[in-house]
Amino acid sequence: MGQKTHPAGFRLGIIRDWEATWFAPKSEVYKQWVLEDLAIRKSILGRYPDAGISHVKIERSSNDLVITLHTSRPGIVIGRGGQRIDELRHELEALTGKRSRVNVQEIRQAELDAFLVARSVADQLQRRIAFRRAMRQAVTRAMQSGAKGIKIVCSGRLGGAEIARTEKVMVGRVPLHTLRADIDYGLAEAATMMGRVGVKVWLYKGDIFPKHREEAEELGTIEVTLAATEAVGEGGSDNAATA
Numbered sequence: 359m360g361q362k363t364h365p366a367g368f369r370l371g372i373i374r375d376w377e378a379t380w381f382a383p384k385s386e387v388y389k390q391w392v393l394e395d396l397a398i399r400k401s402i403l404g405r406y407p408d409a410g411i412s413h414v415k416i417e418r419s420s421n422d423l424v425i426t427l428h429t430s431r432p433g434i435v436i437g438r439g440g441q442r443i444d445e446l447r448h449e450l451e452a453l454t455g456k457r458s459r460v461n462v463q464e465i466r467q468a469e470l471d472a473f474l475v476a477r478s479v480a481d482q483l484q485r486r487i488a489f490r491r492a493m494r495q496a497v498t499r500a501m502q503s504g505a506k507g508i509k510i511v512c513s514g515r516l517g518g519a520e521i522a523r524t525e526k527v528m529v530g531r532v533p534l535h536t537l538r539a540d541i542d543y544g545l546a547e548a549a550t551m552m553g554r555v556g557v558k559v560w561l562y563k564g565d566i567f568p569k570h571r572e573e574a575e576e577l578g579t580i581e582v583t584l585a586a587t588e589a590v591g592e593g594g595s596d597n598a599a600t601a
Contacts, residue, residue: 402446410474472542475496488517493510506563510528534560539566
């Protein structure tokens with residue numbers, strides 16, 4: 359069987375950051391906070407199933423909890439006058455026992471988010487739209503939105519067949535082994551009458567160079583500037599002494 363490496367986990371610390379940002383002083387606290395994170399994500403996704411929430415970022419301090427929701431439909435999350443987001447904040451405070459702050463960040467191009475693309479294809483499969491048509495339309499929209507490459511894989515009893523199979527559509531480049539490649543990965547499931555159908559999406563947006571290279575370039579520029587400044591200062595002092 360083929361063994362696949364998760365594209366996000368493969369690039370952690372290089373071009374990607376963690377979804378949860380906190381440090382636990384003890385192992386017991388670590389276990390408790392991990393379970394809390396899972397409960398928080400389950401509660402949010404269960405509360406907003408149709409809000410197009412791609413991922414949830416969690417940050418912890420000593421007493422505060424900051425949760426950032428990345429969604430393509432912020433109006434559904436916020437509600438009229440911010441009512442729904444206040445209810446969510448109170449629910450999270452009751453769940454964790456900490457003061458919580460909820461931020462909502464809009465995803466402007468849902469076609470360039472792998473999870474939202476996979477969810478869109480899965481929803482079409484649940485509405486009995488032909489899987490090939492759904493996959494081709496998703497690929498076309500992603501490439502028109504500026505993606506460098508996309509791969510979609512559907513597995514299950516496609517088209518109501520008695521034997522499960524796998525179908526793949528790929529356009530452009532998807533360099534999975536290149537660490538600087540910004541590849542987004544998403545997984546969704548379609549609950550059809552014939553059983554579950556899994557939809558996986560790999561979306562290549564371009565290259566991101568590691569931060570240490572940019573910092574090295576900035577440091578090099580600063581050193582050159584300081585050297586030039588010192589040279590000017592030395593020249594000015596010599597001229598003053600000569601005068």
